[in-house]
Each structure stands twice: as C-alpha cells, then as structure tokens.
Amino acid sequence: xxxxxxxxxPVIGEVSRRTVMKTLGATLGxxxxxxxxxxxxxxxxxxxxMDDFLQxxxxxxxxxxxxxxxTRLADDTREKYGREVTIKDHKPLANTKFGYALNLSxxxxxxxxxxxxxxxxxxxxxxxxxxIRVLEMSKGSMDMxxxxxxxxxxxxxxxxxxxxxxxxxxEHPPCVDVCPVEATWKQEDGVVVVDYNWCIGCxxxxxxxxxxxxxxxxxxxxxPKDEINPNQGLLSNRIRxxxxxxxxxxxxxxxxxxxxxxxxEACPTGARVFGNLLDPExxxxxxxxxxxxxxxxxxxGTKPQFFYFFDE
Amino acid sequence: MNGNETMSNHxxxxxxxxxxxxxxxSYPRFLMRALSIATDGSWMFYVWMIxxxxxxxxxxxxxxxxxxxxxxxxxxxxxxxxxxxxxxFTFLVGVAAGxxxxxxxxxxxxxxxxxxxxxxxxxxxxxxxxxxxLFVTVDLxxxxxxxxxxxxxxxxNWPMSMLxxxxxxxxxxxxxxxxxxxxxxxxxxxxxxxxxxxxxxxVFLSIVWAVSIHTVTAFLYCGLGGxxxxxxxxxxxxxxxxxxxxxxxxxxxxxQLIKRYSGFHVGDKPIQTLxxxxxxxxxxxxxxxxSEIFTEFYTGGAHTASAQYLYFGLHGNTGLVGxxxxxxxxxxxxxxxxxxxxxxxxxxxxxxxxxxxxxxxWIEKGMGLxxxxxxxxxxxxxxxxxxxxxxWKVTAGIWALGLMIYTVALKIGxxxxxxxxxxxx
Numbered sequence: 144x145x146x147x148x149x150x151x152x153p154v155i156g157e158v159s160r161r162t163v164m165k166t167l168g169a170t171l172g173x174x175x176x177x178x179x180x181x182x183x184x185x186x187x188x189x190x191x192x193m194d195d196f197l198q199x200x201x202x203x204x205x206x207x208x209x210x211x212x213x214t215r216l217a218d219d220t221r222e223k224y225g226r227e228v229t230i231k232d233h234k235p236l237a238n239t240k241f242g243y244a245l246n247l248s249x250x251x252x253x254x255x256x257x258x259x260x261x262x263x264x265x266x267x268x269x270x271x272x273x274x275i276r277v278l279e280m281s282k283g284s285m286d287m288x289x290x291x292x293x294x295x296x297x298x299x300x301x302x303x304x305x306x307x308x309x310x311x312x313x314e315h316p317p318c319v320d321v322c323p324v325e326a327t328w329k330q331e332d333g334v335v336v337v338d339y340n341w342c343i344g345c346x347x348x349x350x351x352x353x354x355x356x357x358x359x360x361x362x363x364x365x366x367p368k369d370e371i372n373p374n375q376g377l378l379s380n381r382i383r384x385x386x387x388x389x390x391x392x393x394x395x396x397x398x399x400x401x402x403x404x405x406x407x408e409a410c411p412t413g414a415r416v417f418g419n420l421l422d423p424e425x426x427x428x429x430x431x432x433x434x435x436x437x438x439x440x441x442x443x444g445t446k447p448q449f450f451y452f453f454d455e
Numbered sequence: 456m457n458g459n460e461t462m463s464n465h466x467x468x469x470x471x472x473x474x475x476x477x478x479x480x481s482y483p484r485f486l487m488r489a490l491s492i493a494t495d496g497s498w499m500f501y502v503w504m505i506x507x508x509x510x511x512x513x514x515x516x517x518x519x520x521x522x523x524x525x526x527x528x529x530x531x532x533x534x535x536x537x538x539x540x541x542x543x544f545t546f547l548v549g550v551a552a553g554x555x556x557x558x559x560x561x562x563x564x565x566x567x568x569x570x571x572x573x574x575x576x577x578x579x580x581x582x583x584x585x586x587x588x589l590f591v592t593v594d595l596x597x598x599x600x601x602x603x604x605x606x607x608x609x610x611x612n613w614p615m616s617m618l619x620x621x622x623x624x625x626x627x628x629x630x631x632x633x634x635x636x637x638x639x640x641x642x643x644x645x646x647x648x649x650x651x652x653x654x655x656x657x658v659f660l661s662i663v664w665a666v667s668i669h670t671v672t673a674f675l676y677c678g679l680g681g682x683x684x685x686x687x688x689x690x691x692x693x694x695x696x697x698x699x700x701x702x703x704x705x706x707x708x709x710x711q712l713i714k715r716y717s718g719f720h721v722g723d724k725p726i727q728t729l730x731x732x733x734x735x736x737x738x739x740x741x742x743x744x745x746s747e748i749f750t751e752f753y754t755g756g757a758h759t760a761s762a763q764y765l766y767f768g769l770h771g772n773t774g775l776v777g778x779x780x781x782x783x784x785x786x787x788x789x790x791x792x793x794x795x796x797x798x799x800x801x802x803x804x805x806x807x808x809x810x811x812x813x814x815x816x817w818i819e820k821g822m823g824l825x826x827x828x829x830x831x832x833x834x835x836x837x838x839x840x841x842x843x844x845x846x847w848k849v850t851a852g853i854w855a856l857g858l859m860i861y862t863v864a865l866k867i868g869x870x871x872x873x874x875x876x877x878x879x880x
Contacts, residue, residue: 165494172508178514186523187599196599200610276834287835308834317681323618324603325610341610343603344526344596347618349536353681355834359536359596361527385525387597443680444709 190363190385200325201338201378211339213377220382224366228373230381233399235332241393241448242333242420243404244430245307248454250414252277252298252305258310259409263394264380265372267364274391275309275406276355309406310335310356310391311439311447318348318357318390327388333420333448334395336378342387349388353440354447357390393417420448485644492870493863499716500812503862507855514852517845518593526596528845533827534838537594542821543853544590548672549694549820551583551628553702555665556732557725562658568724574868575713576706577636580665582861584629588840589853613667617675624668631661636868643871669694676828684761687750693743697816699736703729704809711806711863719869727799734793737812741790744819760835765827772830774839779823785815 148160194215195419204212214229220228256274266272278290283301289307299305316335319327326342329335349357363385375381376396383389394404407415418427430436434452441447458468496504521528531538557576560566592598603609604622613619635657642649673691680686707729714721750761792798792808799805831837842850 161495168505175512176515179512180519182516182519182523189522191599200603278834288760288831290835292834292836293731319529320615321618321679323616323622324600325612326603329665341600341603342597343600345591345594345618346536346596347616347675349533350676350828351679351681353833355533355832355836358533361529361532384597388596419715440681444634445680 156439157288194321195340198340201391202325202328209361209377215302216377217382220371224371224382226371226373228371228375228381230375230377231396232377233379233395235330235334238330238419238421240420241312242396242427242431242450243312243393243448244427244434244436244450244452246414246416246454247304247306247451250305250307250410251412252279252294252300252303253411255409255411256406256415257416260335260391261407262273262370263372264407265364265366265375265382265399267360267362268367268370269362269365271362274356274358275307278306278308279303280306306451307406308354308356308439309449311354311449312391312393314446314448317351317353317443317445321347321351323347327390332399334392335390336392336395337388337390338378339381339383339387340357341388344386344388346388353443353445357388359388360385369438462573481645485641488644489640489867489871492867496623496866500862500866504859507862509861510855511852511859514849514855517848517852520793521593521845522598528843530843530846531839532838534832534836535826535840537825537829538840539822539842539850540590540594542825543850544587544594545672545694545825546820547583547587547590547816547857548625548668548815549698550578550702550705551587552665552669552695552696553700554580554583554706556699556703557706558658558662558665560725560728562655564726566724569728572721572725574636574639574704574712575709575865575874578864578868579702579706579709579861580661581629581636582857582864584632584668585860586853586857587625587854588629590850593849593853595738605683617671617678620671621668621675624664624671628661628664628668631657631664634810635661636864639698640868640871642801643874666695667755669698676824681833682828685824687747689743689747692745693740694820696740696743697820700733700740700749700812701816703733703736704813707733707809708806711802713865713869717866717869719873723799725838726805730793730798730805733809733812734790734798737786737790737793740816741786751851757835760831761827764830764837765823769831769837771805772837772839774841775822775826775830778818782818782823784817785811786819789815857875 150160150163151157152163158190181295198212199208209232213232217228217230220226254275254277257273257277261271261273262277263320264274266313276292276420278287278292279294279298279300280287280290280303282304294300312329312335313332314333316329319329319335322453323345324341324343326337327348342358346359349359360383364383366382371382372380374396376392379394379396380390394402394406398404404417407417416426416430418425420427420431422428430452434454436450438447438450529538537609554576557569561569561573574740592601595601604611604619606613611619611622613623631650635654637651638654665877670691673694676682676685677687707726710721710726710729713719748762748766749758760769763769764772765779767773768776789808792804792811795804798808826840830839
C-alpha cells in the first residue's frame, strides 16, 4: 500500500492525507467526549464547589474550620431548600456511653418510631426513608427469615410480635473496619458517625453491616421546606449530599443535649429505654441488670449496644 | 498491523541511539513512535477502533448522567447495594490474574515458545486492571472524592479495610506490568538486549502479585460475617481457579487473532500449554463449586437462603435462576470440550470451549456471586436486582475502552517486538 498521498493545506502546506484524517478524527473524538461528559459539568456547577472538593476530614478541622463549614452548609440549605437552619457540632458527652433497649413484649409494631425518625432526621420524602425497620415476627420463632417488614394491617396482630431494628452502635462495628477512607468511626459515647463530606460512596459499609442499618443517598434527598427539621447536627440529621452513606446516630443532636431520641419519644407504649450505660442509676442499666436481655446476631461478635428483652 | 508502512526515517536515528544517545531524547521518540503505530492501520483497524470509541462515548455519557442524577439511575438499592459494576470488577481481576499463566511457563519453566508471546499476557493484565479500576470508579457515589483514597493525601484506612489492600495490590500490579512491558519494548526499540536485572525480578514479583490481587479481592467479600453466602474460606481458591480458566481462554482466542491479522509468528506450543492449564483449572473450579453447593444444601438452614435464591428461587423470586443455570451449562459443556484429546487440532471445539468458559465464568463470578450475597438482605428481606440501562451502557463502555487499550497495546508491542518498527529507513 502506498499510503503517502498528500494534500496541500493553507498555512501548513504539504501534509499526508492520513495525517489530515487522523487529526480530524482526533478532534471529532475530543469534541464528542466533551459532549458526552457535559452532564458532569452541569452537576459540578450546581451541586458542588471547590470548597466542597477540598473539604478536609472532620477530625482534621479546627474550631474555625468547622464553623466555616457549618455556615456553608446552612447557606446551602437556605439556597437549595429555602429553609433557615441551625447546624451545630455536638461533641460526645464525658463519662457517657449510650445504650438502647427495646421491650419486645409491649412493642405493637405501629411504626411510629420509624415515622418519627423520618421526620426528625430530614429523610428523603420520595423514598420514605427511615433508619428503623420494624419486623413482624411469628411467635415461637426468632428467625428473621420468617419475619416481614411490609405488613399492612391493623396491629398488633394475634400470634405476632414486633421487632424494630436500627443501628446497633456495635462495640466492634464491621462498617467502620471496612471503610477505606475512615469516613465513619465510633465516638467516645459509643455512637458510630459518618462524615458526609468525606464519604466516597463505595457502599462497602452497607455490605458489611449485618443489621441493614446503613442507607445510601441514591439521589439528592427531597424534603419540602416546611417539613425540614431546622435543629441539625453536623454529624447527624443535617441534609445529606447525594452519593454518600448515612445511618442512625441515636439522634446525637438531641441526646447530647440531654434529650431522648425521637423514636423513643414517639413510642406510644413505652417499649423503648435509652440512657447512659455508665450511670448505675439509669433506667437502661436497670433493664440490663434485671431483665433477660439479648442482642441480635450475637454470634458475629459485633457486640451491639442495642438490647432486646421480653418483659414477662 | 502495518508497522512498516508508515515507518518514517527514525530507523537511522535508532541505529545512532544504540551508541549511547541520552534517554531524554530517545524516550520521547519511542513514545512518538508508539503513538504513530497506535494510530495507523488498515480499514478494518479503523472500523474496529471507531466502533469501540462510539461505545465508549455512550458509556461515558451514561456515567456522566449517573454522576449528575445520582446512582438512583442504576438498578441498585439499599438491599442490593452492589451490582453489575462490582460483578465485572471481580471477574476482570480474575482475567488480569489469569494472564500470569503465560508468565509462569515462560519464566519459571523457561518455555521458549511461551516466552516469545508472553507480552500478550502482560498487556492483557494491564488492560484488565485499567478496566477494574474504572469499574470501581463508576461504582462510587462521589467520584469527585477519589483523592481521599490516595495514601498521604486522603485518609487511608490501612491495614483494617480490605479495600485499601485492593487499592494497593491492583495499582501495584498495574505498575509492575507497565514497567515490565515498557522496559522490554523500549529496549527492543533501541535494539538493545534487555538487562535481566531490570526486569526479571519484577517478573517474579508479578507472579506472586497476580495471586495476591485475586486473593485480596476475594477477601473483600469473604471477610464479611454478616453475609453468609460470601463468608466461606473457599472463595479465594475458587476465584483463583476460575481466573486461571478465564485468563488463558481469552489469551488463546487473542493469540489466534494476532496470528491471523498481524502475521506475527504464534506457534501451537503456547496455545497447547494454555489449553492444558485451562482444562485442569476448569476441573478444579467445578470441584470447588460442587463442594460449595453440597455444603450449602446438605447443611440447610437459614444460611442456605442465598444459594436457594440463586439456584432455585426463594419464595417465588427467581431473578437469578436463569443466569446461573446458563452459567452452569456453559461451564460444564466447556469442561467436557476442554477434555477432548488433542483439542488443539480441533480449533472449533477449542475456541468454543474458550468462549463458553469465559461467558459461563463471567456470569458465575459476577451476577452469580455478588448479587446473591445481598439476597435475602441481612434482615432477610427479599429485594431483587436487575441492572438498569445506564449500568449496561457504562459496562459496555468500559469493556470497549479496555478492548481499545488492549488492541493498541498489542499493536505497538507486536510491531516493536517483531522488529518491524526498525525495518525501514
């Protein structure tokens, strides 16, 4: 093949036809690639910023960095959701280790806890997200295989009992071990938190959690302006970005201010007991010391700080 | 492969470079030469590359849409939180590791015929690893934060997170192989004899490293106590066995294509060796699969739920049953075909066996391994998974890009290795 046919071009002069074709092809290719990637530019322009891109890990932030970050996040919420919110960085309390217990004898499976979580934590309205799933179990079996979460009938139903499941705030959390970038960790009071500005969205933690406690933001969360809970925590219920993982934090923005978790306040039967495991006078300690409590999937060695018990 | 067609007047320069001209000058020239070889070819080459470019662009666009609109455009959910991307990633780590089955005969057993074509395997490792890294990247919810994974820059949860191990071994394997092929090609380009000190230690390192990439990838899954389907010590050995089928199967086909389209000499001996490896490995793979299935079903109980879902369906949900039985049939038929005596003389049988094994294992190790790990979920809910159109497009795009990289790499490699880049001038 004699491929060296050439063309005369203005300015450049004599070039081989093949070179012209190659250059043309490469130019077209680059243009097509730019066009194909255009949606990313749209997204980067409206949904993220250079500050966001360069944001450091929570643990590396000074007090000043944090206040800048929280101001930026509040500004974002005002701009995108039209709501004025207060974001605080709630530190773990001294001499505190949070524990939760749930009385299966009196839980009626009404899902009020799940609903309260949905509202309190500014969950996405489209997916009706919540950190709590309530299983309807058959009496005579603790096998979750036989449980259902999608029941739709009046509760409680005869011969059934109900088991709400949320993050167990494990002593040995597999989700924390597997995170490749330390975007999730356990704080001194036992709460496992996520840095929403650091998570890369690989969802390895979701695969590792034995309790289905973690949720991923598959889309940008939608919450109507008037329904947004304005009392927000930097590491808890502030509105999460698209593409990151989130989870139950025992409502740290409430509990670290001496209040009870939203799910507990919503429970109509008083099945939920929350408190400081280090305080011998606390109700949670009474339950653990006096009831026959158990934890879910004990054989996995995760050491949950969430306990279940039957009253009678 | 028409390396000689457009050969410019570099050959004279090359001869000069043999006499110690600085690498600062000769290396850029080598790269330019490689670029020129990579972009020159027959009509068929252009059609092939343009088609692959088109598919890659469709994939790139689908991924861009996914980044903008969120991963809700995939079929994944909080129940099945990994899908087609991680399935392909897992399979391709195997293909990359499988390429070592050319390196071992070539360097450990000093198989001369294999040594002549070993670069075909090393380049496959490079292309497959690039695809693996892309499949992980497109699975990230926040690809803009990838730098958090860079040791020193971000926060690298090593040694606790197996994913950080995977980052190390995959990138390490890529670098080792790039060094080996890069060094050998450059030396060939200069017309020098490669100095064994500069590449043989890396070749031996790459053998150990190949085993490590697939072992670590298995550890990603089998270390999770909450997922009984993956939580088996047999996972890593199974991964390796199937890798040593899929890798060689792909290379056997590639070697024949190279022979047909480039005129590069490929003897029967390397193909024979690869067939021997694949036929043993596919039997080992089937034995382990049988052992796994027996353990699951004979024991019974709640831990069998995922396997039950995969092979027979669970409570009327049968999303993967078709996939896995197709996989089993393909793999078993491939095994029988591979066992045909003197198979190398029966090219149709041999190639059919390779294709069936490749596809069968792609299903088994991909959709058949990743998805059932999530079904039923850890709270025993059954939510099924079907990849969305966006996922198929992105997946096709990455495969197309990988094939482009492999085509170009082979083209450069063969042109330089057969000495044709030096012929004219």
